[in-house]
Amino acid sequence: MVDRSAVLDVEDRPSPPAWAALSLQHLFAMFGATVLVPLITGLSPAVALVTSGAGTLLYIVITKGKIPAYLGSSFAFIAPILAASATGDSNLALVGCFFAGLVYVVISILIRILGVGWLLRILPPVVVGPVIMVIGLGLAGVAVNMATTGTGAPNGTYSGTFFGIALFTLAVTVGCAVYLKNFFSMVPVLVGVVAGYIAGAIFGLVDFTAVADAPFIAVPDFSVPFVTYSPDFNGAIILAFIAAAIVPVAEHIGDQMVLSKVVGRNFLRKPGLDRSILGDGVATILASLLGGPPNTTYGENIGVLAVTRVFSIFVIGGAAVLALCFGFIGKIAALISTIPVAVMGGVAIMLFGIIAASGLRMMVESRVDLGAKRNLIIASVILVIGVGGATIQVSDNLQIAGMALAAIAGIVLNLVLPGRPEAEENERMFEALD
Template structure:
């Protein structure tokens, strides 16, 4: 039965032309952010598209086609991927991503056995909020360097033209976010990238040589274990990558709750949070064995669902198939590679700031009282350790740095410090039922 003024229910399949149109809409919604992650981390955008599509299809299969969610590249993993690449190259980062996916599977198994209350106890807002802030602030220098320098990694080659391109891109994205309505209000990132790209072209920053030389059909630059490299386990990389799963799992739960409220159904109960987390983990493992960034549920696509009221998982699956197809179109991959870093820097200034602000919003929405010493101590320690870049190194085989260390210390402080607030039981079923009644 349809609820909340649904145009298409979860299990309904639209007619072919409408199906294609709606699926392409989801593809465009996730496109800008999904290709931004590999560009920043030096991975292949084409592989990211393929792994995003395959990961989404796996997610739909594991959740029995009952949750209309698209999975794209995760921003939370950008800092650890950059660090891991410096230690073990892209191959080392892929091993770390795979291990993070395994953690998802372990958490899913524990949820299926013991429920969710234990997880909420470990990851309350006072821990997750500051860690999310650390993710955004930790990436701030990356965005600014991309916007200002010809060689962002070395911080050399300052250019007024580059910063101008970045600011124009940023301005258009902000205008789109505030003033555009309907579907265009969901894709301000893509609109900002396209506008910034066109402006960069007028400044002589775009070279189409690679596009002209590229073939229409091309194999993406996959990084496959035991084919292109022999994977090696590293405690140091594991210590950097795996703890990030703590943050992304918390974000995943939030996305599922939002989607449940929009649909008027409790997806945490049916098909179950354990299935959705497992699907997220499997998608991340698929990405890691192909050479793409870890995947996560995408807020952009949840926004599309909210506006269109189209909840069909057939539409989501169609978008996933299109993403895989785009990954094998050489001209598209070459065109993405011509986007100047200044354009992506301009976009990143807003996106990374939004990540940090989202952590602050989590604290506010959950009414975390920073007037209480306990909460103030936990959030303060997480912020300084995470943003300050503290790390623990034991010999040459183990290192835990930055955000990962901040997350672990935050969890420990929350568990051991006295005066923990009694968490009020959230009756999610009652909230969903209320949404159904108000919609009726």
Template sequence: MNNTQKEVGIRDIPKADKWLILSLQHLFAMFGATVLVPFLVELSPAVALVSSGLGTLAYLLITRGRVPAYLGSSFAFIAPIIAASTLDGPEGAMVGCFVAGLVYGVVALFIKTSGINWLMNILPPIVVGPVIMVIGLGLAGVAVDMAMYIPGSDPKIYSPTLFTIALVTLGITILASMFFKGFFGLIPILIGIVGGYTFAYFRGVIDLTPVKEAAWFQAPDFIVPFVTYTPSFSWQIIFILVPVAVVTIAEHIGDQLVLSRVVGKNFIKNPGLHRSLLGDGVATMIASFLGGPPNTTYGENIGVIALTRVYSVFVIGGAAVMAITFGFVGKVSAFISTIPTAVMGGVSILLFGIIASSGLRMLIDNKIDLGNKRNLLISSVILVIGIGGAFIKVSDDILVPGMALATIIGILLNLVLPGREKVDLNSLFVEEASEKESSAA
């Protein structure tokens, strides 16, 4: 990052030409991942773009225009949405996602009245780290299947052509991540998808007819309650989706800490974690109301902010408006639908691995000692239950799946096993302040 570059403040409005370019950067940074999630769970990418933009605008309003964060599709909900959709269709999954968004609101209310330390004490790194690893490793089979097999084949039919496309896509994504600098270094996912798509085109596996036939303006395939379907409540769906909110709330706190460090303001204190959590929850409810995957704050866009030193919420808002606009461009939606499954599979191999590795990094960054029996027991149980696919069948209608069960057991073990250390969130900002003072000196 160029430290001599002038900062653009949170409330600053850039000139029109610069505003457009800066907003496009954020759109590109979030595009690949935001489109990938609905692709994997068989929802509309166009709806995901619209709900991402609307959710981000709602977030900016709820945080009073003080937190420059962009919200896109959440990877944590991929496996639960797939499981819920299998049981009750995408409509049932959307009901569960809506309730998960409500959980954010409940937690935000508790934080408003009683502070944040209680939340960090039931969700310390020793619980959240392994659960994040479960999210990534639990999806490993999905990525490999997408990369190797012909879509929809039953039994599965191996395709060397598709696997080659997936490996080329993976290779391009890795090279972009390692060697590209500046803005291009922030969008390796998008670069990988473009490169893999180009290779697939020359291998003759892409049909562009849908793009030619699509209209320029076309409303996305929204799934709206009481309009396209009548919502029904299912405890089984709730048990599948709602526990994931525990993990995404912890991720949200981490993103707020990183963003606070980048911008140089304590967003946990002002406008407050309760506001940012509420904004995240409302964004998830908006997405589920329209038929899109739940939203979450995006680390990719935090990276753009750190690189450019442009903190303006108006730039973030501009990217949100662009995402909404793109969602209504029929040819864009049709083009996304032509992306081969193998291309997405190649990207997913890296992405899901990164998710798992980020859980491991959380343990390392927080200096979690796995030589400590308590930590070893908690992490081991979470990993095996979550990845192994254990579940509890309460009744014919209620099933607690592996990820949810692993999270619940991890929280319980952390609370009951002796030797638990309390987490002081304020110390994080003291350390950050000390680092800044040292660098200034």
């Protein structure tokens, strides 16, 4: 049974000094991972901070202020964004993200009309868990390449200096998470990046020219369709992102289950999975219209909730406002851009591994019996297709690959293999969160 005692409950408003400190804590918790995604994909970290804050505020409004969740950059779309950007037109990725957000909206409408049972039958823990594992394991190569070559590309040149700084960053991050207490144990990524940044500066990997030249207040480099660029509605790219959207939808269900257990309320029932998925979708659409990466509820911030027992929606909203403000501070944006890629690679080794471990944890907590042949086959196929990078070439310009193909394969196997749990069993899983 989850301890449902709360220092501050969802509707509670803290005093101003505590409010500022608690919100800053959530900002630090999400900061490293949120800026890591645009650094990997070539998007603007400043825009990512703005869309993260704005998306979280929209999410709070859409969920009627009932779910204390912070939205940050989604790791699930790193691979398709890199693939779209490889075509030479980085804006194709933004168009794809827009249509991926529409998938969330459509699913939200279907849940509102048909209820949540059909979605839980399509995406039970035996599918969702391995898909989340694939998100982390599928990006393992990106993390290692960042750490060893200073780029996310597989054809970079190995550097012992880069790898040494990456391992140092990883060691500090892990040590901070395991050995330090209170505030510092909640911000290991930030502490690790700062330590790695100092090490990188000592070894001459940091150029402070951009920071010195940057203005204190600056408008982020937004990419707005029909204003800063003319969008290309490439059907192949759009379909690839629509297929990839299955992955974060599965991740979203897992996050909502974990968050419900932490807070002690069934958020899948009230305010409802339809509202939470709609919030993710609207936030992702907004991000795509401004040039930021797609958003998703953040495990790092759920961890802060679990440790502090502070569930106040006002604290989450305060963190969102702070993120918005940080995005318009030019010095901060310039400073972020000077972080050596190897430093972020060291952090990524741990973060991507944690994502994979979270999928395994979900299966354990949902009591998925891998002794049953059906479950073992589903999980095995998802993992091998996803991590192995299998692809289906639909046409010259369209392929369904990696995580998206793995999720589709898992859904199909779950539907066609005999022994699928009855609707009543899925409903018991749903009610167990009450």
